[in-house]
Amino acid sequence: MATTVVPPRKTNRIGLEPAVYKGSKSTLCAGCGHNAITERIIEAFYEMGVEPHRVAKFSGIGCSSKSPAYFLGSTHGFNAVHGRMPSVATGTLLANRTLLGIGVSGDGDTASIGIGQFVHLMRRNLPLIYIIEDNGCYGLTKGQFSATADRGSVLKNGVVNDLPPIDTCALAIELGATYVARSFSGDKKQLLALLEGAIAHRGTAMLDVISPCVTFNDHEGSTKSYSYVKDHDEPLGEVSFIPFFGDIMVDYDPGSTTEVTLHDGSRLLLKKLDSGYDPTSKVEALRVLSESHDNGEVITGLFYVKTGQPNFLDLLNIVDEPLATLPEAKVRPPKSALDEVMESLR
C-alpha cells in the first residue's frame, strides 16, 4: 500500500501559517530597505504568535507609510495624514487598550512635519511600536533632505546638507520612551530580535531603522546609503531575544551578557562588546549616541530599555475592557445622576 506523507505545514505556536502575516504586494522600489523591514515585521509577528486581529497598524504619509499595507493583510490599518500618525494611534489605543499598536513612519514624517506629535508620543510612553524607516530623504517627492540627513550629505544634484541631523533615538530617550533602538534594514538578525523585544514591551518602543533609499539616496555622497551604513555600522552589542511563552523555558548561558526581562517574562540579551554597556542608563545611552556622531559612526543596537514604568493607559486608569464597546449601561449614567446635577443648578 502506498502512503503519501504530507509534510507538516509550517505554523507558529498559535497554529497560523506565515502567509497569514503577509500583506499585499509592495509598490515600493525594488531593493528599497523598507521592504526588508516589512519582511522582518512579518517574521517577528509570526514568531511571536500574535493574533492578527489583536493588532492595529498605523502610518503617516511617505514611502515608509505605505508599508503597513504590506504586512498583516487581515489586520485593521489606518493611513493617517502627514506627520500625525501618533495622534491617530493614541486615539485608537485609548478606545481599545487590548490592541497591540504598530506605527510605521519615515524620517520626514517623524523628524520634520511630525516632530510635534513624535515628542509628545514619546513622553506619554503610549504602548506602541514606533518604527522610523529612516533614509534621510523624502523619497515620494523625489529625494529632498529630511531632518535626519547627516551634515555634509550630498543630494544627487550636488546640494550639500549644512544642518545637523536630529537624532530621533537620543530625543526619544530624553523624552521618556522606554525602549529605544537603532538598527539597519540589512541586518536581519539584529532587527528581528529588536522587533520581537518591541512586541513584548509594554510602553513606547521606538526603533529607528536606517533604510537606504535605492533611488534617491544610495549614492556616494549619502551617509544613509547601503554601502556607507555597512562600512560605518558599529553594533553596540549583539542582541538576542528569548520569548516567554508560558511553559517554554530557555536555558541560556548568560556569559558576558546583560539580560533584560520584559513585562511578559521574555528576555532580551545584550552581548557586551565593550566596557559593560548598560541599557538601563539614560546617561550612558546618550553618551554612546553622542560619541558615535563625533566618530562618524552609525551605532546600532538597543540603547535604552526600562521595564515596569507605567504607560499612558495605566496612568489614565481606564477600565480593562475596550472603551469603544462598553455597553450603554456603563457609559450613560442613571437618571438619578442627572437629577442630582439639575438640583445643584437650581
Next chain:
Amino acid sequence: MATTHISPAESEAAPQHERVVNDLSIQVATVNGSGSQSSNMVLLRALFQMGIPISGKNLFPSNIEGLPTWFTIRASKHGWIARRKEIDFLVAMNAETGEEDVRGLDAGAACVYDEKLNLARLRDDLIFYAVPFDKLVAPVCPDAKLRKLVRNMIYVGVVARLLEIDMGEVERALRKQFKKKVKAADLNFKAVLAGYEFAEKNLEKRDRFFVGRMNENAGKVLIEGNAAAALGCMMAGVTVVTWYPITPSSSLCETLITYMKRYRMDPETGKATFAIVQAEDELAAIGMVMGAGWAGARAMTSTAGPGISLMAEFVGLGYYAEVPGVIFDIQRVGPSTGLPTRTAQGDVLSTALLSHGDTKHPLLFPASVGECYSMAIEAFDLAEELQTPIFVMSDLDLGMNYWMSESFPYPDKPLKRGKVLDAEDLNRLGGFQRYKDVQGDGIGYRTLPGTNHPAAGYFTRGSGHNEDALYTEKGELYVRNMDRLERKFETARRLVPGPVIEQAGHDVGVIAYGTTHWAAMECRDQLAREFGVQTDYCRIRAFPFADEVAAFVRSHARVYAVEQNRDAQLAGLLRLSLPGEEIGRLRSVLHYDGLPIDARSITDAIMTQEVGS
C-alpha cells in the same frame, strides 16, 4: 447702504416719573481680576431666585488682571433675554472707563459710582448715587489684602437696596456662590450688608427702576452653555475626550472632567469608563478623535476658530475615510490677539466646507443651553450613524454665560451606534465591503479593530479607495465614491434637527440661528408693536438645511437672515443650497462688533431696508 434714521416709537421708554418694574438692564463696569464675577453672579442669581426672567452677559477682555470688564444683567418680565444695548442702571467701579460709561447712558438712567471717581459732574440728566467704597470696606475687612475682592460686594448691597432686591435671596445666592467656604461667605455677606445699610441711610431713591417677585422660574436651572454641552456629552456616553485649551471652549472639557470623575467611574473596579487627554495641540486633539472614532469609541473634542483651522486636514480625512467624531466649536472673534474673548458666529461657512477637495460637514446650531445638552447627545448619534465628523456650533455668548433653562430631560432613546458589524455578523454574511452602499442611504458598514474574524480587517485611506477599501487611483471609482458621499449628505439632511418655523402667511420672513435667536424674537415683537410689521420666523438648527428652509424662503417676498458675522455666512450657505430664483428674496442683517447681538440693532436694520421696499 444709505442709512435711513428710524426712530422707534416713543412708547418704548416709559415716562420719567413712572415706576419701571422688572424691565431693566444693569451694567457693572469693573476691572478684570477684582473679584467682581462673584458679586455679579450673586446679583444675577438673586434676581433669578425671585422668579424674574434674567440673563447675564460677561463682556471681558483677554487678560487675567487689570483691563476693563463689564457684566450686563437683564431682568425682563416679558422674558426677553437677549442683550439690551441701552443701560438703565450703571455700577461704575472702573476709573479708566467711568467717564465713557457714564456718557453712553440714556437720559434718566441711574448710576451708582465710586465716590472718588467724581462722575456726577459729567451729566445733569442722570440719577447719580455716590458710594464711598473704600471707607465702607475698611471696617468690614480688616485684612487689607482681601479688600480688593470684598469691595465689590458692597455694590451688591447698594443695588439690592436701590432696586428692592430681596436680601434673603441675596444671602441665599451668595452662600450658593461660595459653596462650602463659610468663612468667605460670612465676610462677603458682611460687605453686602454694609452697602445695603449705607444706601438705606444715605441714598434717597430717585430713579424709577425696581424689581419685584415673579413666578417665572419654578423648576428652572441656571447654567452656562459649555456646562450644558458637557452634561450632554456625558449622557451621550462619550468615552474618549481630547482637547487643547482655548477660550471660549476650555470650560466645556473642564466641566466634563468634573462630571465624568463623579458619575462615570466604574463602581466595581473604581476605574474610568472614559479617557480624557489634554493634547499637545488641536492637530493632535482631532487626530486622537479620528483614531478613537475609527476604533469605535464615542470621541469628541472642543475648540474655537483657531483650532478649527488647525483641524482642517484631519477633518477632511474624516470625511473621506468616513470616521465618526464630534467637534464643538465655541465660536469667537477672529485669529490671534485682539478680540478672542468676544462672541461671533464667524466660523459657519469655513466649517461647513472645512478642509480640501470636495468636503462638507453637518453642523448643528444650538440656540439655548437646553439645545447645547440635547444636540450634544444628537451629535454623537449622528456621527456614528453617518460615520463622519459632526460639528456643534455654539458661541462664546452661549458657552460662557449663564442662561435660564427648564431642567434637562433624561434621554428617552438608546444610543444609536450606526452600522457596525461584529464577528458573528461576518460569519453570517461571509464578509463585507467597507464602502459599499447596501441600503441606498450612502452609508457603508464598518468593522472595528480587534474584531476576531479574518474578514474584519481593512485598510483605511484618504481619497483613493474602492468599495472593498483597496487602493485605487481610477477616476471612475473615485467619482462613484464621491457620488455616494453626496447621497450620504442627503441622508444627513433628513437626520439632522429640522428648523423651527412660525408661519402665518406674512410677506416678511426672518431667519436666525444659534444665540441670534433671542434677539431676533424680541426684534419681531418690536417690529410688530412699533412699526406694525408682522413677520414669519424660521430658526435654522442644522446644516445641511432641511427642505422646509427652502420652502420658507420661497413663501416670502423678503427674508432677512440675521447673523453675527460680517460676510453673511449662513446666507452664503443658503445661496449655495437654494434654487436660483429664491436667492433674490434673501437679505441680511449683520452684527459683528464682538458683543452679543441685541434686538434694537436688528429692528433698525430691518426697518431701514423695509422703508426702501
